[in-house]
Amino acid sequence: MPYTEDRSTWFAGQGLWSHVPESDWKDWTWQLKNRLTTLEQLERHLTLTPGERAGCLFAKEKLALAITPYFFNLIDRHDPHCPIRKQVIPRGDEMVVSSGEMLDSLGEDEHSPVPGLIHRYPDRVLFLVTDRCAAYCRYCTRSRLVSNAQDYNFHPEYEQALRYIEAHPGIRDVLLSGGDPLLLSDKKLDHLLGRLRAIKHVEFIRIGSRIPVFLPQRITPELAEIFKKHGPVWMSIHVNHPKEATQELKDACERLSFAGVPLGNQSVLLRGVNDDADVMKALVHRLLRMRVRPYYIYQMDLITGGAHFKVDVRKGIEIIRALRGHTTGYAVPQYVIDAPGGGGKVPVNPDYVEQITDDEVVFRNFEGKQFRYPLKAAPVKENAGIVMPAEIHL
Numbered sequence: 001m002p003y004t005e006d007r008s009t010w011f012a013g014q015g016l017w018s019h020v021p022e023s024d025w026k027d028w029t030w031q032l033k034n035r036l037t038t039l040e041q042l043e044r045h046l047t048l049t050p051g052e053r054a055g056c057l058f059a060k061e062k063l064a065l066a067i068t069p070y071f072f073n074l075i076d077r078h079d080p081h082c083p084i085r086k087q088v089i090p091r092g093d094e095m096v097v098s099s100g101e102m103l104d105s106l107g108e109d110e111h112s113p114v115p116g117l118i119h120r121y122p123d124r125v126l127f128l129v130t131d132r133c134a135a136y137c138r139y140c141t142r143s144r145l146v147s148n149a150q151d152y153n154f155h156p157e158y159e160q161a162l163r164y165i166e167a168h169p170g171i172r173d174v175l176l177s178g179g180d181p182l183l184l185s186d187k188k189l190d191h192l193l194g195r196l197r198a199i200k201h202v203e204f205i206r207i208g209s210r211i212p213v214f215l216p217q218r219i220t221p222e223l224a225e226i227f228k229k230h231g232p233v234w235m236s237i238h239v240n241h242p243k244e245a246t247q248e249l250k251d252a253c254e255r256l257s258f259a260g261v262p263l264g265n266q267s268v269l270l271r272g273v274n275d276d277a278d279v280m281k282a283l284v285h286r287l288l289r290m291r292v293r294p295y296y297i298y299q300m301d302l303i304t305g306g307a308h309f310k311v312d313v314r315k316g317i318e319i320i321r322a323l324r325g326h327t328t329g330y331a332v333p334q335y336v337i338d339a340p341g342g343g344g345k346v347p348v349n350p351d352y353v354e355q356i357t358d359d360e361v362v363f364r365n366f367e368g369k370q371f372r373y374p375l376k377a378a379p380v381k382e383n384a385g386i387v388m389p390a391e392i393h394l
């Protein structure tokens with residue numbers, strides 16, 4: 001069934017929790033305290049499939065189960081194929097480990113000079129500041145360390161990491177991630193951003209966070225003030241499906257934007273969630289309307305137990321082809337594969353170029369029409385009939 005975007009509505013409300021005072025609902029600490037974290041809690045609100053039941057029982061050994069009430073409301077409780085449901089409710093398929101899958105599929109541990117810091121690209125570092133998230137995505141690349149279900153020895157060392165960054169003048173870009181950095185207290189974030197800002201060679205600071213999507217209540221005016229104070233701070237949010245683009249998310253994005261935080265979005269291509277050109281188109285349009293520029297679509301990493309989410313790369317390329325030229329250029333993200341073992345992000349694009357020779361490049365446009373662009377500038381007419389002023393000698 002083609003996905004049609006509903007342009008008029010942005011979901012807002014308390015849904016199943018309409019009995020809760022609005023002040024609680026809007027309080028991010030209330031949302032965190034009232035997360036659904038057990039099979040029993042889930043079953044109070046919806047009928048799980050046998051596969052989901054098995055997944056929930058297994059979750060504590062793999063990646064914790066946690067869903068904020070706010071995000072849970074976005075689930076269609078009568079549809080086991082709901083794209084929101086698939087992202088956060090564990091399934092038995094997670095227990096199936098397939099060939100090629102790895103716990104540390106991006107070789108991050110090998111590129112970690114100090115605990116919590118990954119230095120893969122010469123000019124930028126990934127700084128993992130926490131192992132906690134507001135809710136847990138079943139396809140998480142860092143499931144080995146987030147939620148601490150696997151007893152992974154993760155102890156980010158802020159002081160050591162900051163000293164490493166200070167000592168390496170080649171690092172101009174610091175990306176705070178995790179886990180979710182926005183779970184840190186305002187005070188801690190203020191301190192961390194202040195320390196990074198004080199390092200002369202760090203010219204670009206950004207945060208990767210799914211908090212605006214799982215817990216938009218966390219984006220308080222006070223938090224926005226902190227970003228304003230230490231700005232420019234850029235942020236990549238993580239929206240996978242247009243149903244996540246709610247009024248609450250829109251409001252949170254506005255608070256960030258108005259505090260001078262440029263926003264990008266990263267999506268992971270997931271089977272049965274967003275592996276469809278109509279869904280992606282609806283998503284990127286919604287993002288633009290929230291002042292968010294689609295940044296990356298990731299081919300899912302080779303995480304253990306992720307095979308049920310895997311999408312054929314040709315499908316991803318087809319999605320990009322369906323966007324480029326067919327919608328606003330700003331709406332088209334870059335499709336990338338993070339090279340297994342730690343090669344970094346590599347773009348995968350549709351081929352528009354058919355041939356390049358010394359003479360010309362032959363290519364096709366978004367409609368499939370062929371065009372040629374000559375590369376050799378051969379004079380066809382001496383001076384093309386232009387009379388040069390006498391003092392110029394060619």
Ligand SMILES: *Cc1c(COP(=O)(O)O)cnc(C)c1O
Pocket residue numbers: 118119120121124125126175345
């Ligand atoms: C993704 C990533 C970055 C940032 O890459 P950009 O393409 O600049 O967004 C930096 N370091 C690591 C280890 C990464 O995985």
Ligand code: SF4
Pocket residue numbers: 132133135136137139140141142143146178179180209210
């Ligand atoms: S928010 Fe990010 S780090 Fe946390 S579970 Fe989801 S993908 Fe993993």
